Structures are given as structure tokens and as C-alpha cells.
Amino acid sequence: MPLVCPHCRGVLSPADRTYRCPQGHSFDLAKEGYLSLLHGRQKGAGRGDTRDMILARDRVHRAGVFDPLVAALAALPLAAPRARLLELGCGEGFFLGHVGRSHQYATSYGLDLSVDAVKLAARTLKTARILRADLLHPLPFADGSLDLVQSIFAPRPLTEITRVLRPGGQALFVYPQAHHWGELRAFLPLAGIGDDKLPAADLGGFVRAASLEVRESRELPHALLVDLVAMSPSIHRLTRDGTDWPGLLPARLTATLSVHVALFTKP
Numbered sequence: 733m734p735l736v737c738p739h740c741r742g743v744l745s746p747a748d749r750t751y752r753c754p755q756g757h758s759f760d761l762a763k764e765g766y767l768s769l770l771h772g773r774q775k776g777a778g779r780g781d782t783r784d785m786i787l788a789r790d791r792v793h794r795a796g797v798f799d800p801l802v803a804a805l806a807a808l809p810l811a812a813p814r815a816r817l818l819e820l821g822c823g824e825g826f827f828l829g830h831v832g833r834s835h836q837y838a839t840s841y842g843l844d845l846s847v848d849a850v851k852l853a854a855r856t857l858k859t860a861r862i863l864r865a866d867l868l869h870p871l872p873f874a875d876g877s878l879d880l881v882q883s884i885f886a887p888r889p890l891t892e893i894t895r896v897l898r899p900g901g902q903a904l905f906v907y908p909q910a911h912h913w914g915e916l917r918a919f920l921p922l923a924g925i926g927d928d929k930l931p932a933a934d935l936g937g938f939v940r941a942a943s944l945e946v947r948e949s950r951e952l953p954h955a956l957l958v959d960l961v962a963m964s965p966s967i968h969r970l971t972r973d974g975t976d977w978p979g980l981l982p983a984r985l986t987a988t989l990s991v992h993v994a995l996f997t998k999p
């Protein structure tokens with residue numbers, strides 16, 4: 733069992749619907765099937781994405797808007813053995829499910845801070861283990877216990893990722909390029925995206941195993957344009973401003989998915 737107690741780092745063992753460490757700290761499985769490892773002051777801290785953001789992202793995923801990325805992830809040269817996969821900031825679990833299935837990981841773990849994200853992920857991905865935890869704190873996994881850690885449009889705690897990967901294990905990152913859904917900016921003042929390069933040097937000693945751009949333009953209807961905005965961090969400011977922002981979007985628009993995929997192997 734690679735899960736460790738967030739209080740004392742002791743190994744967590746499952747017994748019925750409770751996980752316990754040797755020192756007696758215990759964590760109950762929620763009725764929705766996720767395990768919350770938030771404790772003490774963490775419980776009152778950040779909340780992650782809102783329910784509306786999660787539901788908008790779910791609709792976008794179900795509509796196939798990110799299918800070119802799904803295909804690119806399925807073709808990656810992921811290292812064997814493929815026992816344990818962890819997604820950081822897994823949201824409702826769309827990419828966790830796809831990578832786990834296409835590369836046949838024996839066990840998939842998804843971690844997110846948002847309660848609505850982990851509820852939906854646990855409901856959708858029956859065989860995955862879904863955890864509620866905060867990436868600002870150490871990961872609840874033992875050293876060297878994971879084969880792949882992926883972060884897709886989510887935080888990347890590099891020191892912790894390095895710690896929990898086994899030698900030969902891999903880190904997979906997907907992040908937006910500056911032009912990602914750029915056409916929407918002609919209609920709305922969306923938050924800017926820096927061209928996010930992740931030098932291998934940031935992952936001391938890791939070797940780059942794959943590096944590719946996924947870019948595809950397609951025409952999207954108004955409802956999906958609204959959802960693309962509603963699932964993004966820009967939604968917080970647009971809502972605060974009280975603008976009728978959906979009314980500013982066109983009935984249809986050709987918009988461009990533009991992301992970078994980077995895979996690194998731990999020596």
C-alpha cells in the first residue's frame with residue numbers, strides 16, 4: 733500500500749471503509765467513495781475548482797473537445813511496469829480514466845482538493861482510488877511508490893513528484909500554450925497564458941522521454957464556448973464583474989486547442 737498518513741507518514745492500511753496508520757490516525761471513505769486526507773487547518777484552506785467549473789469541464793470533455801489530447805496521451809511511450817498511476821489535480825477524472833485504460837495501469841489514483849471534483853471522479857471511475865488532498869502539502873504517498881505521476885492543467889509540485897516516483901518512473905505534464913483557445917480573447921478579457929516551458933533542469937537529472945505540441949482548430953457551438961470559459965480560472969473575475977459574458981460570445985466560433993505534452997523519466 734503506497735498511501736501514507738498525512739500526520740505521521742506511517743503507512744495507511746484499509747480496514748472496511750476506514751484507512752488507519754500504525755499510530756492510530758484514521759480516515760473514513762466518504763459515502764461517494766473518495767478518501768479525504770485533509771486534516772486540521774487544511775480543512776479550512778483553499779477549495780479547488782467550484783462545482784460549476786467541474787460540471788462545465790465534464791460537459792466539454794464529454795463533447796470530445798479534448799479528444800486530440802486523449803489520442804496523443806494514448807500514444808506516449810510510457811515505461812513498464814505500469815502498476816501505479818497518480819494524477820495530481822485530477823478534476824472529475826477524465827484524463828485519469830483515459831490514461832489508466834489506454835496504458836493499462838493496474839491501479840489509478842486521482843487527487844484533487846475540490847470536493848465536487850472528487851465526488852464526480854469517484855462516481856465515474858469505479859476502479860480508481862480518489863483522494864481529497866491539498867497539493868500545497870506533501871503528497872500522501874511513500875517514497876518511490878509510483879510508476880507515473882501526471883499533472884494536466886494542474887499544479888506541479890516537482891520536489892514531491894520526484895520523491896514519490898520510483899527510479900525509472902515517469903512524470904507527465906500537460907500545459908496550455910499562449911494561443912490555447914486564443915480566439916475567445918477577441919470576445920472576452922480572459923486571463924493571459926504565459927508560454928509555459930518546463931526545462932528538464934527543473935526536474936534535476938530527469939531525462940526528457942517525449943515532448944510534443946497538440947494543436948487542433950475546430951468549430952464549437954455557443955454552449956461549448958460558454959463551458960470553455962466557465963471551466964477556466966477567468967470565470968472568477970467575470971462573475972465578480974457581473975458582466976453578461978455569455979451574451980458576448982458568438983453563436984459559433986472556430987477555436988484552437990493548443991497544449992504542450994512533456995514526459996520525463998526519473999533516473
Ligand SMILES: C[S@@+](CC[C@H](N)C(=O)[O-])C[C@H]1O[C@@H](n2cnc3c(N)ncnc32)[C@H](O)[C@@H]1O
Pocket residue numbers: 778779780781789820821822823824825826827843844845846849865866867868883884885886887
Ligand atoms: C484546470 S483543472 C484540471 C483538471 C484535470 N486535470 C483536467 O485536465 O481535466 C485543475 C484542477 O486542480 C485542482 N487543484 C487546484 N489547486 C489544487 C491544490 N492545491 N490541491 C489539489 N488540487 C488542486 C482543481 O480543483 C482542479 O480540479
